[in-house]
Amino acid sequence: MINKPYEARRFKIDQDFLPIGTAPGNGPDLIFELENFILVVEVTLTESSRQEAVEGEPVRRHVSVIAERTTKPVYGLFIANKIDINTLETFRRGEWFNKDEQRVRLNIVPFTLIQFKEFFEAQFINNKVNVQYVKDLLDRCCILRDSQEASEWRRAISSVLTEEIQRIG
Numbered sequence: 001m002i003n004k005p006y007e008a009r010r011f012k013i014d015q016d017f018l019p020i021g022t023a024p025g026n027g028p029d030l031i032f033e034l035e036n037f038i039l040v041v042e043v044t045l046t047e048s049s050r051q052e053a054v055e056g057e058p059v060r061r062h063v064s065v066i067a068e069r070t071t072k073p074v075y076g077l078f079i080a081n082k083i084d085i086n087t088l089e090t091f092r093r094g095e096w097f098n099k100d101e102q103r104v105r106l107n108i109v110p111f112t113l114i115q116f117k118e119f120f121e122a123q124f125i126n127n128k129v130n131v132q133y134v135k136d137l138l139d140r141c142c143i144l145r146d147s148q149e150a151s152e153w154r155r156a157i158s159s160v161l162t163e164e165i166q167r168i169g
Contacts (some may be wrong), residue, residue, distance in 0.1 A: 002033040003133075028062040028076075034131050037073045037165050039138075044080045052086040063106045064096045075138045076108030083110045087149040109141045115161050122165045137164045 001008070008030050031042035042059045044051065055078070063076035078091060091108040098104050111119075119137065123129045137160065142155040 002035065003031070008032050025058075028059075028066070031066065035073075037075060037135055038066055038070060038086060039075050039077060039134065041077045041079065044078075047080060047082040049084055049086060051080065051084040052090055055080075056090040058092070060090070060096045060106055063108055064098065064104055067104065068098065074107065075135070075142075076106060077116075077138070078108055078110040079113055079116050080110070081111060081113050083151050083154065085154075088154055090150075092145045092150055092153050094145070107138065107142045109138050111157070111161070114141065115158070119161055119165060122168045126169050128168050129137065133164065133168060136139065137161065140164075140167060 028040045029043050030039075032039040032041070038157070040063050042062065044053065044055050046054050050160055059076060059078055063074060067074040076091070078087070080087075088110055091106075091110050094106040096106050110123045123133060140160045141153075141157050145153050148156055
């Protein structure tokens, strides 16, 4: 990581490293600047059809703002207990118009909290923590999105995660 862990998170933690509140508005929850890419992480507890209305625009905007500031690839990782199909479709399309009204394609991949946990836990259990695994996973998920509808992409993400976890183990 290029930025320090305490610089990556935009929320306060307690002495046990547990969050004591949410990240402030007007920015993502976490920003990890790595050597070859930047990972923008957004987490929500919203699960219903309101998820797309509450998270769709801000997540895309936050990823877009970071992407405008760098020449590195930028990935968005959206984490929720459950991913609403409309939210999934918004991120599958990944479209955003910048201030010059140019269409920008954003790479935002939605994971459930369980999927996120299983993927990262596999790295730590197998003593194979490597940011390249994260980038490979996100790249594979992004490649699949154009050839599939939202529900198909959801299944593809799950399959790719299973394959990557097996590769790590």
